[in-house]
Amino acid sequence: MRTNSFVLACMAIAxxxxxxxxxxxxxxxxxxxxxxxxxxxxxxxxxxxxxxxxLGIALAVPxxxxxxxxxxxxxxxxxxxxxxxxxxxxxTYLTGKVGADLTQEQGYEAARLTAISQLSVLKAELGDLRxxxxxxxxxxxxxxxxxxxxxxxxxNGFSDMMVAVFGERGKHARAAVGMGSLPxxxxxxxxxxxxxxxxx
Amino acid sequence: MRTNSFVLACMAIAxxxxxxxxxxxxxxxxxxxxxxxxxxxxxxxxxxxxxxxxLGIALAVPxxxxxxxxxxxxxxxxxxxxxxxxxxxxxTYLTGKVGADLTQEQGYEAARLTAISQLSVLKAELGDLRxxxxxxxxxxxxxxxxxxxxxxxxxNGFSDMMVAVFGERGKHARAAVGMGSLPxxxxxxxxxxxxxxxxx
Amino acid sequence: MRTNSFVLACMAIAxxxxxxxxxxxxxxxxxxxxxxxxxxxxxxxxxxxxxxxxLGIALAVPxxxxxxxxxxxxxxxxxxxxxxxxxxxxxTYLTGKVGADLTQEQGYEAARLTAISQLSVLKAELGDLRxxxxxxxxxxxxxxxxxxxxxxxxxNGFSDMMVAVFGERGKHARAAVGMGSLPxxxxxxxxxxxxxxxxx
Numbered sequence: 044m045r046t047n048s049f050v051l052a053c054m055a056i057a058x059x060x061x062x063x064x065x066x067x068x069x070x071x072x073x074x075x076x077x078x079x080x081x082x083x084x085x086x087x088x089x090x091x092x093x094x095x096x097x098l099g100i101a102l103a104v105p106x107x108x109x110x111x112x113x114x115x116x117x118x119x120x121x122x123x124x125x126x127x128x129x130x131x132x133x134x135t136y137l138t139g140k141v142g143a144d145l146t147q148e149q150g151y152e153a154a155r156l157t158a159i160s161q162l163s164v165l166k167a168e169l170g171d172l173r174x175x176x177x178x179x180x181x182x183x184x185x186x187x188x189x190x191x192x193x194x195x196x197x198x199n200g201f202s203d204m205m206v207a208v209f210g211e212r213g214k215h216a217r218a219a220v221g222m223g224s225l226p227x228x229x230x231x232x233x234x235x236x237x238x239x240x241x242x243x
Numbered sequence: 244m245r246t247n248s249f250v251l252a253c254m255a256i257a258x259x260x261x262x263x264x265x266x267x268x269x270x271x272x273x274x275x276x277x278x279x280x281x282x283x284x285x286x287x288x289x290x291x292x293x294x295x296x297x298l299g300i301a302l303a304v305p306x307x308x309x310x311x312x313x314x315x316x317x318x319x320x321x322x323x324x325x326x327x328x329x330x331x332x333x334x335t336y337l338t339g340k341v342g343a344d345l346t347q348e349q350g351y352e353a354a355r356l357t358a359i360s361q362l363s364v365l366k367a368e369l370g371d372l373r374x375x376x377x378x379x380x381x382x383x384x385x386x387x388x389x390x391x392x393x394x395x396x397x398x399n400g401f402s403d404m405m406v407a408v409f410g411e412r413g414k415h416a417r418a419a420v421g422m423g424s425l426p427x428x429x430x431x432x433x434x435x436x437x438x439x440x441x442x443x
Numbered sequence: 444m445r446t447n448s449f450v451l452a453c454m455a456i457a458x459x460x461x462x463x464x465x466x467x468x469x470x471x472x473x474x475x476x477x478x479x480x481x482x483x484x485x486x487x488x489x490x491x492x493x494x495x496x497x498l499g500i501a502l503a504v505p506x507x508x509x510x511x512x513x514x515x516x517x518x519x520x521x522x523x524x525x526x527x528x529x530x531x532x533x534x535t536y537l538t539g540k541v542g543a544d545l546t547q548e549q550g551y552e553a554a555r556l557t558a559i560s561q562l563s564v565l566k567a568e569l570g571d572l573r574x575x576x577x578x579x580x581x582x583x584x585x586x587x588x589x590x591x592x593x594x595x596x597x598x599n600g601f602s603d604m605m606v607a608v609f610g611e612r613g614k615h616a617r618a619a620v621g622m623g624s625l626p627x628x629x630x631x632x633x634x635x636x637x638x639x640x641x642x643x
Contacts, residue, residue: 110595111602112617116579118521118638121318123580126618140589142424179316180323182434184620187424189340194426195310202311217312218326218434220384221424224542224587224621226594234582234618238318321518342624379516380523382634387624389540394626395510402511417512418526418634420584421624438518 091172091208095162098207102163106130115168121179122237124164128229129156138228142191145230150185153230154200161201161233162208169239178205178215180236186229187221194219201233291372291408295362298407302363306330315368321379322437324364328429329356338428342391345430350385353430354400361401361435362408369439378405378415380436386429387421394419401433491572491608495562498607502563506530515568521579522637524564528629529556538628542591545630550585553630554600561601561633562608569639578605578615580636586629587621594619601633 095102105114108125115124129137129152141150166172183198185191198219205213215235225232295302305314308325315324329337329352341350366372383398385391398419405413415435425432495502505514508525515524529537529552541550566572583598585591598619605613615635625632 108617110599111606111614112581113614114616116577116614116616118577118579118636119319119519123616123636125616126620177316177318179318180434181312182618184618185424189424189623190428191424192426192428194424199310206311214311214313214316216314216316216323216325216434217308218382218384218432219426220326220422220432221426222620223389223421223423223623224585224589224591224594226592226619228590228592232618232620234580234616236318236323319519377516377518379518380634381512385624389624390628391624392626392628394624399510406511414511414513414516416514416516416523416525416634417508418582418584418632419626420526420622420632423589423623436518436523 089173089210089212091175092166094208095172100159100162102159102166103130105160105164105167114164117168117239120176120238120241122165122168122239124161124235124237126184126232126234127157127160127164128225128227128232129153130160131156136227136229137231139230140186140188140228141197141230142188147193147196150187150197150230151200154183154185154198154233155204156200157231157233158201158204161235162204165237172208174240175209175212175237176240177238178209178213178235179238181205181215181217182234183217183219184222184225184232184234185219186225186231189221191221194221197231198233201231289373289410289412291375292366294408295372300359300362302359302366303330305360305364305367314364317368317439320376320438320441322365322368322439324361324435324437326384326432326434327357327360327364328425328427328432329353330360331356336427336429337431339430340386340388340428341397341430342388347393347396350387350397350430351400354383354385354398354433355404356400357431357433358401358404361433362404365437372408374440375409375412375437376440377438378409378413378435379438381405381415381417382434383417383419384422384425384432384434385419386425386431389421391421394421397431398433401431489573489610489612491575492566494608495572500559500562502559502566503530505560505564505567514564517568517639520576520638520641522565522568522639524561524635524637526584526632526634527557527560527564528625528627528632529553530560531556536627536629537631539630540586540588540628541597541630542588547593547596550587550597550630551600554583554585554598554633555604556600557631557633558601558604561635562604565637572608574640575609575612575637576640577638578609578613578635579638581605581615581617582634583617583619584622584625584632584634585619586625586631589621591621594621597631598633601631 115122131137137153137156139145183201185194185197315322331337337353339345383401385394385397515522531537537553539545583601585594585597
């Protein structure tokens with residue numbers, strides 16, 4: 044319980060911090076890959092793991108796939124990540140349907156936990172999160188009732204964390220949608236595509 | 244209302260035109276990237292914006308993302324677009340579940356409007372639609388009842404528009420599926436991957 | 444009916460064979476692209492079509508898309524495949540909702556049939572399955588009831604087949620999720636991204 048409270052407190056702090064970083068413009072040019080990419084290889088201030096430490100977030104060993112698949116496959120400079128869910132500090136998953144068992148706010152928390160799950164995968168795959176050049180594409184899937192309509196507000200829990208950790212490089216193209224059902228009744232599942240800085 | 248009627252008339256004309264362009268062969272070789280790509284850089288008749296004008300379709304400024312994400316991210320020659328929905332001429336979205344609130348035909352119209360939303364994003368990102376080398380992959384998501392089974396006929400509204408505007412280069416790999424729910428109860432959401440002609 | 448029984452027997456044999464190949468380690472390093480890619484171009488024992496013959500599986504001419512789209516689009520070394528479903532030996536599809544009309548085991552069989560559908564597409568596109576460098580990313584979609592929670596066990600029918608045919612190169616990043624509805628009420632639909640060995 045002590046651990047859980049600590050993690051929850053960290054989440055709350057992280058939430059406040061990330062909420063302090065709204066996207067002020069939201070104009071299409073924000074997607075400019077040139078700007079983000081140029082920064083990616085030269086910015087000495089880009090230190091996502093230091094940012095995680097500031098946020099009080101500890102990454103875990105990612106859960107092992109339970110079948111004939113893997114957590115990530117790289118092709119060229121693109122890293123395709125398998126879908127992951129909201130693993131909690133005690134190793135169990137946050138479950139339930141948003142709109143019935145869970146509120147929108149609990150869904151946001153599930154999406155944040157899912158972001159931490161995927162950051163753990165990225166750390167395990169890349170060794171160093173500074174190798175992330177851009178979070179490219181996110182498919183945010185909410186286990187929702189048929190009449191739930193605030194999927195974006197839920198998946199913001201994932202997106203806000205990516206931007207809190209990676210800054211401009213964390214801004215991604217996204218779809219946030221409602222699924223009929225998810226494995227083990229997890230509240231949220233997210234898969235994503237990440238561009239990595241090539242090894243030299 | 245006058246504007247709406249005009250747009251609806253344009254839609255009807257576009258519908259007739261695109262219906263006049265069935266895929267005559269549908270054989271696997273139609274997917275040959277070499278053929279399409281060779282054409283992409285040399286065909287002086289490839290003018291998708293002129294085609295849009297012929298169809299009477301005006302693009303809009305794309306809607307701004309409402310959170311920490313962007314409309315599109317480019318990695319190499321691939322442009323990953325965020326999910327978009329059926330924005331109508333008055334700026335509101337076409338909503339409702341296909342199979343209950345909406346007919347299949349209304350779903351088709353929603354998918355067409357979604358195509359126009361994504362063409363607006365492409366125009367804003369690329370400046371010139373002639374930079375589209377190939378519509379590569381489309382995930383067409385229908386807000387449908389559990390017993391609805393004509394998702395392909397709905398998403399044809401998107402696919403037909405892509406082929407009407409881009410010709411062979413508009414033919415994509417596609418999945419057309421039924422979602423449990425979608426943001427703001429929009430009828431259709433589509434995300435896609437586009438190959439662009441590199442800047443020299 | 445004779446053909447159907449033979450095919451079902453082959454499926455059963457294939458099922459037994461693939462079940463005899465669990466992933467023994469499941470550690471993140473299994474996703475290492477370097478290892479798989481190095482093997483891809485030098486391993487004389489990589490012969491997926493011989494493996495299919497051993498499994499008693501015959502590929503078919505892939506079903507033609509029924510609209511303005513194609514079975515696959517290649518961009519660079521990535522091949523994006525359209526969603527396909529569980530076509531049976533008689534050309535009909537295995538339909539029904541898993542959790543209501545179909546058991547988990549029948550869902551697994553549907554996912555296996557879907558794998559064969561996609562292998563048929565790959566054969567038609569590439570000519571030779573040895574051109575597969577890596578099965579990169581799989582989105583496994585189960586037509587499920589809202590309370591069904593074993594999507595991974597269903598989509599294992601697809602994943603097990605990929606690994607049975609392609610070995611290490613068949614191991615992919617995956618999401619296995621529950622859809623509200625699918626076209627023609629098919630039980631499973633899978634789309635995937637494949638890295639191919641470039642032509643020289």
